[in-house]
Amino acid sequence: MHEWALAEAITVTIEYEARKRGSRTIELVEVVVGELQSIDREVFEFALKELIASLRERGIDVRKVDIEFEEAKFKCFRCGYQWNLSEVGISEHEREAIHFIPDVAKVYIRCPKCGSHDFEIVAGRGVYIKRLEFG
Amino acid sequence: MFIDPRLYAIKRRLAVFRLIVPIVSPKGGVGKSVIAAALSLSLALKGVRVGLLDLDITNPCSHLLLGIDVETTKPIEDRGIRPVKLGSTELEFMSIAFYSGNKTLPLRGTDIDNAIKEVLSITQWSASLLIIDTPPGFSDEVLDIISLAPNPRPIIVTTPSVLSIETVKRSLEVLSNEGVKPLGLIVNLSHSVDLCLQISQVLSLELLACIPWLTNLEKAVGKPLALKDLLEPYMTKAIETILRIVER
Numbered sequence: 001m002h003e004w005a006l007a008e009a010i011t012v013t014i015e016y017e018a019r020k021r022g023s024r025t026i027e028l029v030e031v032v033v034g035e036l037q038s039i040d041r042e043v044f045e046f047a048l049k050e051l052i053a054s055l056r057e058r059g060i061d062v063r064k065v066d067i068e069f070e071e072a073k074f075k076c077f078r079c080g081y082q083w084n085l086s087e088v089g090i091s092e093h094e095r096e097a098i099h100f101i102p103d104v105a106k107v108y109i110r111c112p113k114c115g116s117h118d119f120e121i122v123a124g125r126g127v128y129i130k131r132l133e134f135g
Numbered sequence: 136m137f138i139d140p141r142l143y144a145i146k147r148r149l150a151v152f153r154l155i156v157p158i159v160s161p162k163g164g165v166g167k168s169v170i171a172a173a174l175s176l177s178l179a180l181k182g183v184r185v186g187l188l189d190l191d192i193t194n195p196c197s198h199l200l201l202g203i204d205v206e207t208t209k210p211i212e213d214r215g216i217r218p219v220k221l222g223s224t225e226l227e228f229m230s231i232a233f234y235s236g237n238k239t240l241p242l243r244g245t246d247i248d249n250a251i252k253e254v255l256s257i258t259q260w261s262a263s264l265l266i267i268d269t270p271p272g273f274s275d276e277v278l279d280i281i282s283l284a285p286n287p288r289p290i291i292v293t294t295p296s297v298l299s300i301e302t303v304k305r306s307l308e309v310l311s312n313e314g315v316k317p318l319g320l321i322v323n324l325s326h327s328v329d330l331c332l333q334i335s336q337v338l339s340l341e342l343l344a345c346i347p348w349l350t351n352l353e354k355a356v357g358k359p360l361a362l363k364d365l366l367e368p369y370m371t372k373a374i375e376t377i378l379r380i381v382e383r
């Protein structure tokens with residue numbers, strides 16, 4: 001049910017930004033969801049739809065929502081190597097922990113080239129809003 | 136454009152608290168974690184709905200003091216994360232250790248900042264008082280909580296050592312510049328109450344507790360009730376001060 005928490009964070013943000021601007025219509029919201037959150041896409045879309053419907057009841061109309069899923073990319077601070085999640089194996093238990101707090105990936109993942117835990121999560125970490133177009 | 140929805144979620148999640156008390160000190164090893172755990176438990180057993188958050192992201196240890204096995208105990212997922220309840224008490228507890236296991240987190244500053252925002256934005260507290268154990272110094276953990284929490288009231292912990300007191304002086308300036316008003320001072324590992332009072336006068340902070348060296352403390356690690364019983368007699372002022380605010 002973490003999907004609901006993420007979806008709620010998105011709608012709280014939309015509401016706040018809309019009220020700040022005194023705007024009641026949002027033409028487009030672009031949401032980016034990082035692979036490390038490993039959320040259930042259907043559940044997330046459903047949650048977002050429900051929460052946006054309840055926003056409408058509170059007078060804020062969101063016309064279109066685009067959800068983009070972003071692949072995780074890592075870059076080693078020590079040797080500069082870049083890789084993605086499929087190149088390293090993680091267990092179900094580890095995926096679960098990373099899903100709550102993506103940064104704990106640094107405990108479970110190591111650079112495939114040099115073995116270091118000191119790397120950067122270049123992409124696909126969390127959830128953010130990339131675009132918000134007001135009507 | 137990059138809007139971080141966590142910041143809005145955090146605002147909402149932290150709005151449930153009447154009082155947020157980060158336990159801070161510029162120096163490590165002065166007793167922050169011990170004090171945070173014992174104080175939380177004392178207040179919880181007095182009927183306050185207390186949440187304890189371990190924000191020492193790279194080196195969490197509150198769970199060790201409370202005797203919580205992070206491998207077998209996990210927070211429940213429910214539109215976010217419900218903190219773990221400690222035994223029969225109403226104390227709610229949250230730590231990154233539930234997700235990193237007992238392993239060291241090799242994190243850099245931006246990761247720490249991210250991890251804190253993640254924890255704060257997904258945790259669903261039902262408490263009215265939040266006590267936060269922080270790492271030493273004024274790095275991301277402390278700065279984040281100071282800027283994200285509405286009206287945080289830190290408790291400053293020091294030992295009678297000159298080095299500790301001098302560094303507290305400097306950090307009080309930082310807090311004051313951020314508009315943060317400390318709740319008061321706890322002097323730990325002090326053999327005399329007079330000394331504690333002197334220190335609190337030098338720092339112009341209200342003395343909330345003066346704790347001596349406690350020989351049996353090591354034995355109480357992992358036994359929360361024993362830990363609480365050891366420290367509580369010295370913390371009555373701290374407890375009363377917090378009770379007065381949360382029960383108002």
Ligand SMILES: Nc1ncnc2c1ncn2[C@@H]1O[C@H](COP(=O)(O)OP(=O)(O)O)[C@@H](O)[C@H]1O
Nearest residue numbers: 163164165166167168169324346347348349352
């Ligand atoms: N009053 C005390 N008497 C005896 N030992 C103490 C006392 N306060 C703290 N300690 C011990 O000192 C060490 C550091 O305490 P801790 O709470 O981890 O400090 P911090 O969180 O400020 O780094 C621990 O081993 C703890 O058991």
Ligand SMILES: [Mg+2]
Nearest residue numbers: 167168191269
């Ligand atoms: Mg500590």
Ligand SMILES: [Zn+2]
Nearest residue numbers: 076079111114
């Ligand atoms: Zn490498």
